[in-house]
Amino acid sequence: MKRPLLLYVFLCFCGSIYAQNGGVTFESSDAALQTAFNRAKEMALSYKGKPGDPVGPWYESALPPRSAFCMRDVAHQSIGGEILGLGKENKNMFRLFVNNISESKDWCSYWEINHFGKPAIEDYRNDKEFWYNLNANFDILNAGWKLYLWTGDEEYINGAGFENFYEKSVTDYIDRWVLQADSLLSRPTHPNPPVPFNNEDAFHRCRGLPSYSEGVPNIKMGVDLVGAIYRGLMSYASILEVKGQHDKAKLFKEKAAGYQKSIDAFWWNDSVSRYHTFYSNDHKFGMEEGETFLLWFDALKEGARKEKTIQHLLSKDWNIENLSYFPLIMYQNGQSEKACGYMLHLTDPATSRREYPEVSFGVIKGFAEGLMGVEADARIDQVTTLYRGKATATCELKGLPVLKTLITVKHEGNKKTTLTNSGKRKILWRPRFLDDKGKTIAKKAVWVKPGSSIIFSVTVKG
Numbered sequence: 001m002k003r004p005l006l007l008y009v010f011l012c013f014c015g016s017i018y019a020q021n022g023g024v025t026f027e028s029s030d031a032a033l034q035t036a037f038n039r040a041k042e043m044a045l046s047y048k049g050k051p052g053d054p055v056g057p058w059y060e061s062a063l064p065p066r067s068a069f070c071m072r073d074v075a076h077q078s079i080g081g082e083i084l085g086l087g088k089e090n091k092n093m094f095r096l097f098v099n100n101i102s103e104s105k106d107w108c109s110y111w112e113i114n115h116f117g118k119p120a121i122e123d124y125r126n127d128k129e130f131w132y133n134l135n136a137n138f139d140i141l142n143a144g145w146k147l148y149l150w151t152g153d154e155e156y157i158n159g160a161g162f163e164n165f166y167e168k169s170v171t172d173y174i175d176r177w178v179l180q181a182d183s184l185l186s187r188p189t190h191p192n193p194p195v196p197f198n199n200e201d202a203f204h205r206c207r208g209l210p211s212y213s214e215g216v217p218n219i220k221m222g223v224d225l226v227g228a229i230y231r232g233l234m235s236y237a238s239i240l241e242v243k244g245q246h247d248k249a250k251l252f253k254e255k256a257a258g259y260q261k262s263i264d265a266f267w268w269n270d271s272v273s274r275y276h277t278f279y280s281n282d283h284k285f286g287m288e289e290g291e292t293f294l295l296w297f298d299a300l301k302e303g304a305r306k307e308k309t310i311q312h313l314l315s316k317d318w319n320i321e322n323l324s325y326f327p328l329i330m331y332q333n334g335q336s337e338k339a340c341g342y343m344l345h346l347t348d349p350a351t352s353r354r355e356y357p358e359v360s361f362g363v364i365k366g367f368a369e370g371l372m373g374v375e376a377d378a379r380i381d382q383v384t385t386l387y388r389g390k391a392t393a394t395c396e397l398k399g400l401p402v403l404k405t406l407i408t409v410k411h412e413g414n415k416k417t418t419l420t421n422s423g424k425r426k427i428l429w430r431p432r433f434l435d436d437k438g439k440t441i442a443k444k445a446v447w448v449k450p451g452s453s454i455i456f457s458v459t460v461k462g
Contacts, residue, residue: 008076023085024401026367034370036347040363044084044268044348047357055096055117057089060357062112069093070112071136072212073358076145076325080361083096083368085401087129090147091155097140098165101450106172106192106208108132109140128194129203134177134210135225135293136168138232142297145235152378155457171251177208177228181249181258185266189220189281198446211278221279223267224290227299231257242379253422255329260299292322294331306333314338320351324358327366331373334438336388339370368397372409373432376402382428382445385419387411394428403427405450420453431456 023045026037047060059081061073074093081090083421096117100109104127112120123131144166148156156162169222178187190197191208196202206214211222233256240249267276269285271424279292292308293299301332310333313326323346330339344365345351346359353359368374372395373386381403389395389411396410407425412418420430429446441458448454 024083027396028418032344036343037367041348044360045363049115053115054419055115056092059086059089066120066122068114071097071140075139076358078147079150080364082366085437095161097162101165101168106176107168123168125203126258131203131206132208134208135213135228136214137173139227141166141169141232142235145239150376150402151359157242166236169272170233181262184221184226187278201270213288216278216288219282220281222290223275223277224293226259226263227294230256230299230407249365264456268305271458272313287321292325293306296325296371311315320353320356321358324362327363331370331388371398378403380428382430384430384432385409385417388434416457418453418455419448421450424450
């Protein structure tokens with residue numbers, strides 16, 4: 001019989017601070033993983049904009065030939081951008097998105113902005129005729145909250161432009177596009193159509209597309225939009241709590257709960273054990289892509305339905321945009337071996353369309369937040385770690401920018417972790433480990449001062 005897990009903590013204060021060289025780096029005893037990281041980093045950084053671009057700091061986050069960035073892709077790529085040192089780029093792009101929300105566009109922003117700082121002509125003609133996926137406002141809201149948690153930059157929750165965008169998105173935007181929880185299946189397909197309306201014109205038909213699944217004809221509502229609204233309202237409630245507005249936060253949590261309940265009440269197909277992904281104008285449910293976003297927005301309750309959704313996603317081949325989400329969400333949902341396989345696949349030179357910008361940024365997220373299990377919470381200056389890789393491998397992420405400092409995290413299998421703070425401010429570190437049965441064990445948080453390292457080791461005596 002195994003005895004209880006024993007913890008040994010060693011503190012060592014470094015005589016020298018790790019000097020960042022070329023940004024964040026990754027080293028591993030697993031050569032394939034190290035190659036995958038290097039490929040992803042090189043490709044992601046190749047999308048950084050030029051210093052003289054009129055738009056200001058930015059990175060490619062749309063179809064590469066457009067020299068542009070769109071709301072969905074930026075929301076997905078932003079934490080990867082922070083990991084790679086692209087904080088200025090994130091701030092500039094997010095400011096442009098939140099500052100361009102307007103009533104004339106029915107509280108939409110610009111779906112896509114090019115390197116000239118203009119709405120991309122591929123998606124915008126004028127304020128009445130443009131392409132826009134309604135998930136976008138909630139995705140940006142959620143991403144802004146995550147950026148605050150990762151960076152500690154309070155502009156993402158307190159800046160005037162951000163506050164206005166968030167408040168309009170959870171109130172006027174929902175009203176204007178008829179997105180209340182009890183109206184999702186009965187709403188008009190085109191609540192704010194250009195006049196005269198031309199269904200053959202994509203800038204008319206897709207002005208307020210209710211899903212990220214753009215190839216589904218005759219769509220009235222996508223389940224991914226329901227998940228996006230749920231997560232957006234939950235993130236907004238969290239922002240309100242930071243501001244001390246607890247009663248208002250409670251109200252928005254209750255609103256969010258209505259959307260999550262509707263997913264299970266209306267969208268589950270018991271006969272095939274899957275969620276429907278869209279509802280059509282002829283009042284029929286259907287299944288296409290879209291389930292990935294239920295996990296991305298963490299909109300499913302723990303249980304059999306969530307597990308069956310994960311297994312279905314693992315059972316099929318998906319387009320490269322969908323797969324770019326898989327490294328992180330599979331690590332987070334107990335599918336570490338599969339997640340690792342996706343990272344290797346997405347960085348394989350033989351993989352078709354791996355040059356799509358979301359791919360390399362998604363892999364970087366998979367390494368930092370997934371494999372290495374780094375999470376940040378600016379509310380309490382805390383970094384959490386959890387190794388999810390092979391029990392015998394050593395993995396080290398060096399020079400990681402988080403919470404206004406730089407850290408190095410080294411996992412020696414799932415039994416020993418070292419965190420080095422090579423920045424200028426102290427952080428709270430809470431190490432976590434997976435035991436031999438896959439159960440997470442969280443240890444007491446400790447402060448790590450600048451220029452110091454702390455080692456946590458967990459051993460099992462037989």
